[in-house]
Amino acid sequence: MSSGLDVAAPGIGLPEGDEAEEETGLWRRVYDNIRTGNLGILPIVIGLAFIVVFFSFKATNFFTADNFNNIIQMAGLTMLAFGVVFVLLLGEIDLSIGYLSGIAALAVAEFQLPGSGHAYPGLVAIAIAVGLCALIGGAQGSVVAKVGVPSFVVTLAGLLIWQGVILQVLEIKGVIVIEDNLINDLANYYFSANAGWIIAAVITGLYAVGTLGGVIGKRRAGVAIRRPLLLVAKVVGVAVACFGVVAVSNHASVPRGLPLAGVLVVIFLVVLTFLAKRTPFGRHVYAVGGNAEAARRAGINVARIRIIVFMISGAMAGVGGVILAARLNSVDLNVGGGTLLLDAISAAVIGGTSLFGGRGEVRSALIGALVISTVSNGLNTAGYKTGTIYIVTGVILLLAVTLDTIARRLQARSGR
């Protein structure tokens, strides 16, 4: 997760000798990261911790196992935000994802509808819904990449069009109830206590094995292993987080146990992080976002990358839409609307993804969504109204973007 930011002694010539590097390594790295505009996730994690502590004092029922399971229900929003990260990495924007998720909800509800003549098993309905959104995303992306219409305009048109489609369909049908158990389970299934522990153990184990594999690969290639202690700390951190989450959710009273939706979020987090950081495709996304001309000259098919990214964005909106629909067991006229779109973009940005392209991580979507959900949940439990929630979220968003802009200015200054 940190490969792009690591700065410490590699194998090439150091005029001053290696010892100096060892001593100043950590501070140099922090300094370099700030200088080049990589603030990392530290500010936002500190912010999140502050928010949690604040609400723990403010509302007596905030820091409870039951409420913890409420917050983890932000899975749908997080899925949308995952897609937003990829679009933002390109320096583009996708405003259609809100109502696109509504289209997915509509599709999944329609294609499971008993007695409609096109009632499919839940899994098939989900696949159709997500596939449809990926196609729509790809179509919008094609207009951006091939024709050259700004993504803001294309996806703004998409926002209007898909909202219109939803209104037209649901004005006639009113509400579609989702009766398929598999679909509803996406948001409403909770693992038993023991299953939760096993999942935590599996995730921790896989992470440890993956880390170990990386170390072995580096050793074999004779490349310096940076900060081995940090790797150990990360594995321990993941273990604590996994087992901690399971322990808390197993203590909740009403929906007891680890929510399936939470596990889905982790799975998508891992898969998408792999895609972004460990594959040539992900590398090319960063390259196009950093300097599209350089990417083109390096032989990267920039249009193809853009289209695929908009497909990912559409597909993730689809996944999010299905989960949100499953949570309500139904689809109505409000689907995909409200603050969903802006919350998803805010989540990615608050988590540290730059609006200017080229900088950000998949995990920032999760962290940002956590912040937004925690704030709104905390203010809710403390008895504040919706207006206050919007104002506070807005201020946090402004702070996050301001930080990003300052970081970017520092980066430009350090250029040469």
Added chain:
Amino acid sequence: MSETPILQLRGISKSFGSVQALADVDFEVRDGEVMALVGDNGAGKSTLIKCVGGIHSPDSGEILFEGKPVHINSPKEAAGLGIEIVYQDLALCDNLDVVQNMYLGREERDWLWRLKEPLMEQRTAETLRSLSVTTIRSIRQPVASLSGGQRQSVAVAKAVQWNSKLVILDEPTAALGVAQTRQVLDLVKRLAEQGLGVVLISHNLQDVFEVATRITVLRLGRDVGVYEREKTTQQEVVQAITAGIPTKVAGIPTTTPELAS
């Protein structure tokens, strides 16, 4: 030096609308030499190398690479032949680190589509070492944090890493200070010593006379002549750049040679 030149251009012409950027230009580069390409702004230097790099296709004329006629239709095809161009604006991604930039577009991956980071890092270190680029503190730092000379060195190293046979450098020292210019010129010499054909495009005759083996002068889209560095003077080259040689520039009335003092 008597073998076939690695690159030969014969009678290259190129027009953009009514503007004739290149008219019947001949140009050649041999292995192990630094061929400087000089000329005033708008002389057609960039257009010429873009024809070689597959960005423009010439209207007429032929390109011979290693003695064989070739048609270069894209930068990828140029790279496939072993031709690498380092453009003035470097074409590096600031947000990626040195290794990531070096392998951009040609990442090594395994059967699971995973990037082979250790391998790429190791090879990058080797390439930089072989070119004696030693001032970069870490090859895992973002390119944004490098100095101008270091960035230029990375761009050049990126170009030569792929067993390229011909490297074209477009104004490599334009934005650099004295020490950094030195660093880059040394690198240019080293490339030629390793047997590559090198084309150096520059405005700075000081630099050109320091590293070039031969000098081709372009003026108003035509080649004025080729000069051996050993047998010419800066004055003669300046004259060719500004006034041309009357017999070779058709359609332009003979001008009084303005000698630079």
